[in-house]
Amino acid sequence: MNIKDLVNRVRANLGKKQELPNEAVLGFLRVLENLPAEELTCDEIYAQLDEYVEHEARNHDAAHLMPLIRDHLDLCPECCEEYEVLLDVVKKTDEK
Ligand SMILES: [Zn+2]
Numbered sequence: 001m002n003i004k005d006l007v008n009r010v011r012a013n014l015g016k017k018q019e020l021p022n023e024a025v026l027g028f029l030r031v032l033e034n035l036p037a038e039e040l041t042c043d044e045i046y047a048q049l050d051e052y053v054e055h056e057a058r059n060h061d062a063a064h065l066m067p068l069i070r071d072h073l074d075l076c077p078e079c080c081e082e083y084e085v086l087l088d089v090v091k092k093t094d095e096k
Pocket residue numbers: 041042045072076078079080
């Protein structure tokens with residue numbers, strides 16, 4: 001979907017009386033566009049991180065089972081650090 005087409009459609013719907021600045025329309029559309037495609041937030045990752053680590057610790061293919069988590073960990077150093085700490089804890093717990 002082309003942003004320019006969308007802007008034109010929004011403008012057409014608004015009618016010619018009401019001028020809307022391009023920036024405002026574009027900003028609004030960007031928000032709409034970004035929402036459905038948005039990746040998991042750190043909170044959502046964190047909520048599933050223990051499950052992911054559990055798989056990892058049992059030598060399951062965690063990256064295959066929970067690819068969204070894997071993707072996020074690759075991109076987010078904070079969650080990756082959290083993951084490593086958790087993995088360490090789980091592995092030590094399993095050794096006992
Ligand atoms: Zn994160």
